[in-house]
Amino acid sequence: MKTRRRPSPAIGRILTWLTGGTLALNLLLILGLLALLMWNGAGTFWPRPLLLLTLKDGGRVLGELRAQDDETAHRVQLKIGNREITGADFKWFDEAQIGARALPANAILLERLEWGNFFGFFSSLKHGSETTATGDTAVAAALPSLLAAKHEEARTVKALELEASGSSERFAALSSELDARRAALAADVLVMTTASGETRELPVSTIVRMLRPNTMGAASKIACYASRVREFLLDPPRESNTEGGIFPAIFGTVMMVFLMSFAVLPLGVLAALYLREYARQGALVRAVRIAVNNLAGVPSIVFGVFGLGFFVYFVGGGIDRTFFADRLPTPTFGTGGILWAALTLALLTVPVVIVATEEGLAAVPRGVREGSLALGATKLETIVRVVLPASAPGILTGMILAMARAAGEVAPLMIVGMVKLAPALPVDGTPPFVHLERKFMHLGFHIYDVGFQSPNVEATKPLVFATALLLIGVVTVVNLAAIVLRNRLRRKYATSAV
Numbered sequence: 199m200k201t202r203r204r205p206s207p208a209i210g211r212i213l214t215w216l217t218g219g220t221l222a223l224n225l226l227l228i229l230g231l232l233a234l235l236m237w238n239g240a241g242t243f244w245p246r247p248l249l250l251l252t253l254k255d256g257g258r259v260l261g262e263l264r265a266q267d268d269e270t271a272h273r274v275q276l277k278i279g280n281r282e283i284t285g286a287d288f289k290w291f292d293e294a295q296i297g298a299r300a301l302p303a304n305a306i307l308l309e310r311l312e313w314g315n316f317f318g319f320f321s322s323l324k325h326g327s328e329t330t331a332t333g334d335t336a337v338a339a340a341l342p343s344l345l346a347a348k349h350e351e352a353r354t355v356k357a358l359e360l361e362a363s364g365s366s367e368r369f370a371a372l373s374s375e376l377d378a379r380r381a382a383l384a385a386d387v388l389v390m391t392t393a394s395g396e397t398r399e400l401p402v403s404t405i406v407r408m409l410r411p412n413t414m415g416a417a418s419k420i421a422c423y424a425s426r427v428r429e430f431l432l433d434p435p436r437e438s439n440t441e442g443g444i445f446p447a448i449f450g451t452v453m454m455v456f457l458m459s460f461a462v463l464p465l466g467v468l469a470a471l472y473l474r475e476y477a478r479q480g481a482l483v484r485a486v487r488i489a490v491n492n493l494a495g496v497p498s499i500v501f502g503v504f505g506l507g508f509f510v511y512f513v514g515g516g517i518d519r520t521f522f523a524d525r526l527p528t529p530t531f532g533t534g535g536i537l538w539a540a541l542t543l544a545l546l547t548v549p550v551v552i553v554a555t556e557e558g559l560a561a562v563p564r565g566v567r568e569g570s571l572a573l574g575a576t577k578l579e580t581i582v583r584v585v586l587p588a589s590a591p592g593i594l595t596g597m598i599l600a601m602a603r604a605a606g607e608v609a610p611l612m613i614v615g616m617v618k619l620a621p622a623l624p625v626d627g628t629p630p631f632v633h634l635e636r637k638f639m640h641l642g643f644h645i646y647d648v649g650f651q652s653p654n655v656e657a658t659k660p661l662v663f664a665t666a667l668l669l670i671g672v673v674t675v676v677n678l679a680a681i682v683l684r685n686r687l688r689r690k691y692a693t694s695a696v
Contacts, residue, residue: 232670239667242660243426245411245419248305248317249276250393251291252298260305260317260393262411264288277657279307279315280392287314288656301412304334306390308400309407311436314657321389321397337388341408344386348403355379430664439619439648440658444665446620450536450638451605451672453624457540457634458547458604459597465544466551466600467586467593473552474559475581494549502610505542510534510614514635530635534615536624537634542614543607547600554599558592559585587687594684598677605673608642616640618647641669 246262251274253259261276272293278284308316320337323330323344331340358376362369386402406429409422433443469490477483514531522530531537562585570580586593608616617637624636645665648658 235663235667235670238660238663240664242664243423243430245307245409245414245422247301247411248307250300250302250305251276251296252300253291253295254297255295258393258395259289259291260302261289262307262317277315279317280398281313283392283396283398287654303410303413305410305412307409307411308388308390308405309409309441310400311404311406314437314441316390316398316400318390318392318398321391323402324387324389324399326385338410341388341402344402345405345408348383348386348405351379351383352403355383431668434621435619438652439644440652440654440661444639444641444644444668446623447639447641447644447665448668448672449623449625450616450620451641451669452676454536454540454543454611454638454640455601455605455676457536458543459601461541461544462548462551462600463593463597466548466596467555469548470552470555470559471581471586474556475577475585490549490552494553497609498546498607499609501542501546502613504545505538505610505614506534509538509541514538533635534613534617534637535635536615536638539611539615539638542610543604546607546610547603550600550603551593551596554596555589555593558589558595561592562588587690591684591688594680594687598680598684601676601680602673605669605676606642608640608646611640612643616643618643618651641665641672645669 246264248260249263251259259276259278261278263274264277265275266273273290274293274296275288275290277287278289279287281287302319304319306318306320308318310316320334320341322332323337323340331337355376358372358379362372362376383403384401387399388402388405390398390400392398407422407425414422430443431448432445434446435444436442473483473486477486510533514529514533514535517531518526518529566584566588567580570584571577575583615637617639620637620639622633622636624633624638625631626633645662648665649655649662652658
């Protein structure tokens with residue numbers, strides 16, 4: 199009889215150090231990624247000083263210092279803005295070109311609804327053809343209150359436009375009032391002078407925020423930072439997602455994940471219950487388990503194609519022909535929407551829930567089942583009242599993994615309802631209040647869009663880091679909620695040894 203040789207203590211220590219080192223490396227990589235995202239994402243909103251470069255050829259350039267390459271080319275990168283004049287937001291300058299640097303106290307940064315930022319100096323303020331303020335001091339004193347009034351007027355005009363879009367009769371009644379308010383909104387104009395001496399007239403109603411970064415103290419910078427973060431989290435995007443906020447993407451991502459959870463939970467738990475508790479164990483059940491495990495390895499885009507064909511064209515087309523025939527050929531449910539996206543992701547993640555639920559059911563001690571049956575309970579009562587509650591932590595573990603994967607998936611959603619820009623949320627004040635047929639925005643696709651599809655990659659690069667950091671934050675919050683619930687259930691059924 200052969201005796202098996204025991205590994206030497208030296209090999210055991212090497213393996214221990216190897217596994218510990220691998221774990222440390224993984225943790226280091228994760229922490230490094232989070233630090234990179236936090237440094238670049240959270241720092242995006244901090245106001246930077248405006249640098250005025252006087253070039254040796256006599257030209258002058260004003261902008262935010264964004265990068266400095268001292269090791270190879272000795273050059274600096276400025277965000278120069280003024281896109282309608284310069285044609286680009288960023289420009290590199292060699293040190294050999296630069297004659298002098300300065301941080302002028304009267305340099306102005308204007309964040310606008312269109313054309314990106316404007317960098318320059320105050321010249322005058324006009325109301326129609328009348329000049330109401332001239333010079334830096336007078337304009338700086340008059341502009342903040344005028345800007346606040348214009349923002350209030352803009353909100354009123356937007357509310358009237360929304361009300362007028364409800365019916366043709368309401369549009370006719372509000373048409374003249376809307377024209378008058380729009381004219382009043384455009385009446386005030388700010389005249390700015392660029393560093394190179396050019397003059398531009400900017401409607402005050404198009405200015406989002408006015409800053410003097412070179413004279414801002416710590417409190418002003420913190421207030422500006424908080425205002426920009428609020429705008430990023432709660433406002434809709436502007437200029438093809440390159441400016442403004444990403445609230446529709448946050449809302450769409452969270453709502454889609456919760457819809458997916460409601461769909462995948464009963465589907466996965468019932469399938470696992472049948473496989474574990476009712477099915478006769480044999481070759482067929484083993485084949486089904488192998489198929490479920492293999493389903494988890496199918497590329498996600500394949501699920502997207504299936505969702506497009508089955509949910510959108512077959513199920514959605516059938517709903518349209520049955521309930522919305524009067525609206526055809528314009529589809530209602532026969533096109534991509536948040537409901538079909540959630541169901542597609544439910545199919546994508548159901549193997550995870552089935553496997554985790556089966557493991558949870560298997561962990562319930564046999565004595566607990568037999569005790570319930572011995573007391574006269576039926577098998578169904580034992581499963582519903584004893585086995586399922588005891589296996590709830592395992593089920594929730596599967597749900598946590600499914601939600602994390604669903605929040606990060608992009609490829610299948612691109613063909614079943616996710617879009618670059620969705621002007622209306624799936625939930626609003628219009629009956630029936632929840633519009634499951636509407637298209638939606640998603641944080642993952644927003645990262646792809648601004649990072650790789652935008653023509654102005656330099657301008658959108660900070661947004662990629664900020665949105666990626668936010669996506670990780672959303673996934674973490676959703677997972678933490680599920681983990682807290684799982685831990686409470688685990689403590690409640692601690693005697694089950696699950």
